[in-house]
Amino acid sequence: MPHDHDHDHDGSELDEMTARVMALETLLTEKGIVDPAALDVIIETYETKIGPHNGATVVARAWSDPEFHDWLARDATAAIAAMGFTGRQGEHMQAVFNSPECHNMVVCTLCSCYPWSVLGLPPVWYKSMPYRARAVREPRAVLAEFGVTLPDTTKVRVWDSTAEMRYLVVPMRPSGTEGWSAEALAELVSRNSMIGTGLARAPGAAQ
């Protein structure tokens, strides 16, 4: 072997962070702390298997199945687990239901706690300082930046995820969807609507 390392030599290909991550992965692999094949599976899991489509099926079922709705309200961890969504950053779940009287919105001011099991990895804005700082003090101003304006008769309730409870917002079911299947309803449930920074899409609205 001409040399004992495989990072780039001419310095033109890898930015500093890429090189740093590769070096850490190499070291931790040599030390037996991580397995690169496991890293591939973790990345792929959160790109394809665990994401907001999971939460959307939970919401759509709650809209279309009154018994499930009640179970979700009573014991969200169990009800969501029954749909196959469990585990990391979703160990202790509570579903919070929007109504004309109350709009729920979720934040983690201290870090970035987020219900991974139903929504996947949080978006950059959720982890950002502006959202974390402002969601508790001026949720309506933040909502306006998401294009959401609520009537003054709707109270806003912000849930700061300061412990290991994770919150799933169940948005209001759009009108004009009577008789829709759960599969069709799930298409209306955006990620942001399940954080509380959006509303469910109206039938026929662009995604």
Next chain:
Amino acid sequence: MNGPQDIGGRHGFGPVAPALNASAYHPGANWEPRAMAITVAAGAGGHWTIDESRFMRENRDPAEYYRLSYFQLWLTALAELLTAKGLVTEAELAAGHAGTAPTTPPGTCLSASAVPGVLARGGPVDRDPGAARPGFAPGDLVRTRNHQPAGHTRLPGYARDKVGRIESVQGFHAFADASAEGDRQAADWLYTVVFEAETLFGAAEATGDSVSVDAWEPYLVRA
């Protein structure tokens, strides 16, 4: 700690820009998924609690905390955890390769086939309360303590020494302040406590708006 992470209600951070920041990773930062996965995989070794990792991220010069991007902060704290636990040495981190100095045994390495099961199990934090009973009930008025430890805590600054109402008893959960020091036994009752927005921030955008935090019993006294 009164650290850079405790920013709820702080001014000056600018707009949220949701459309520009809609993905889990920054556009073009192709190292970020790998950084996420390395952190998750290394954490699965069980050498630290989730609260130890949170404290390692926040316990730094505020200027550095705000300068680093999200996954830069994860990576920086991960390297610090690995050295603090003796799993790797500073020299190894600098070299990017294993050296010959003795280090803490890594224990079980997360394999590809074990990933789905490990992610599906997660790390529940509810503990057996034994004969203990919650000191508060839904509807009780409580005041948060003026709790300002130098170590890790999950009572945000904006919610200290404020009167709120117990909405629910969430269970008997591992206590973050102790867990951040590696204590895997300490647990206490966890409550969702609701505050009127005016109580916390002096003025609300609309009357009736409210904010809740999840607070362990040691954060609370009866109001």
